[in-house]
Amino acid sequence: MSIMQILMIVVPSTLLWAAPLIFTALGGVFSERSGVVNIGLEGLMVIGAFSAVVFNLTFVDTFGNATPWIALLVAMAAGAVFSILHAVASITFRADHTVSGVAINLLATGLTLFLIKLIYGKGETDIIKKGFSKVDIPILKDIPVIGKIFFQNTYWTSFVAIIVAIIAWYIVFKTPFGLRLRSVGEHPMAADTMGVNVTKMRYLGVIISGALGGIGGGVYAESISSNFSHATISGQGFMALAAMIFGKWHPLGAMGAAIFFGFAQSISIIGSSLPFLKTIPDVYLLIAPYVLTILALTGFIGRAEAPKADGVHYIKGSR
Template sequence: MSLMAMLALIISSTLVYSAPLIFTSIGGTFSERSGVVNVGLEGIMGIGAFASVVFNLTFADTLGAATPWLGLLAGAVVGLLFSLLHAVATVTLRADHIISGTVINLMAPALGVFLIKVLYGKGQTAPIAQDFGYTSVPGLSKIPFLGQLFFEKTSGPAWLAIFVAVISWYIIFKTKFGLRLRSVGENPQAADTLGLSVARLRYSGVMISGLLGGVGGAVVAQSISLNYSASTIVGQGFMAMAAMIFGRWNPIGALFASLFFGLSQSLAVVGAQLPGLNNIPSIWLQIAPYVFTIIVLVFFFGKTRAPKADGVNYIKAA
């Protein structure tokens, strides 16, 4: 294999595996910036994957090549609705955030597989007809060398995810909404005193995480697993959570952490084809993201501080 072909293979598969992590980890960032811990990302991704596959199977004939992109939208909407469960439990009903997130994770595969059995009479769906596959970015792919590596036969959703990361960074750190969102995550009492609605801002944080988590799940389903079953989402949501922490609750940080985790995941898959890497047992590449997250938490703890009121319910004085 030529060096060029090797690099192209690594880059494109890294982008494919990173895309869902980028979307979901940024979703988690919005939720936790508003002060709601979201360990339910895994479940939200699962329900997004479910929705996109059902959408894809239903409309592939009429919508053709646009189906997977509209499937993202389906995943986004259903993910958002599903995340309301977490928002209602934590913000309105004062539930423990970890318990509520665990409920989300228990509920999603149960509900998804239940509905699949009701709809199709079996525990997993048929493979989808229209998937993301590989696309070339028009214009940019004509750039010599770099175009061939990054923009030819690449993952469309990954470039969308990178775009979303930049936008999210702007929203969180440069807009009024972002400032307010962060303020209820740091000191809800002060924010409340200044006339902000803590509940409304926390609802929006959780709902954005539902939207982006749903998209993340839809990307997995339509570019990696290509069908839906109980094992479509196994761990990607938790890995996205790790990326959010690794990225220090910052969308750009989450982007790079996701790219790094995506690289390590893709090396575990394509590593066998690459000279030099095929000597490393794939187990080390498989566990690397999780080990690195623990190391970061332990050794850089002073710098990886969560929002101050993350996971703390705000009970307004009557």
């Protein structure tokens, strides 16, 4: 197997697995840049995956080929609405952000499993008929060398995720909204004295986080798992959280880290078909993404500085 053939297998697979992580990690960036710790990303992905699959199964005959994309919008809305619970608990009632995030994770898993059994009478949904499948990107696929590696047998969602990451970077660092968002995460009292509504900006940060986390879950369900069960989202939200920290709360850094974790996940699936990994037992390939997540966090979390007011409650008029 030549290097070109290996790259033609590894790169599209990496981008496929990275896409849900990119969306969700970007959501984490918006939340934590506003000063709200959000370890509920796993739960938001669960809600997104559940919503996307149920909508897809229900309306596939109505919307046809457009169903997966519309299902992503539904997942986005569901994630945004569900994240309001975290916002109310951590911002309005000033609950511990970590505890609230854990509650979101537990509630999402329990609620979706209950609804799946209620709707379908079993522990998982049926397989969706219309999901995201491999495509060849017109024109770009004909570019010498690069076209075959990046734009053949690939997925639209991967490129949408990268575009969204670039848009997120522009919003966070190049717009007045982004400046206000970062200011309430760094020094909310100073932002308040300048007329910035701290509570409103933090709510918006968390809701955007929920919307992107919902999309991440929807992308995973419609492009990788093709159904929903208790094991559909199994650690991807925590990987996205790790990617956000690894990327130092920067949208492009989070994207790069998500691609790295996507590579680790893809290797656990396609590793047995690659010559240099064929002799490694499958169990080691399967645990590789989680080991790399731990190593990344232990190796870099000490050097990555979160926004100064991340996780700090703000009470107007207090110091």
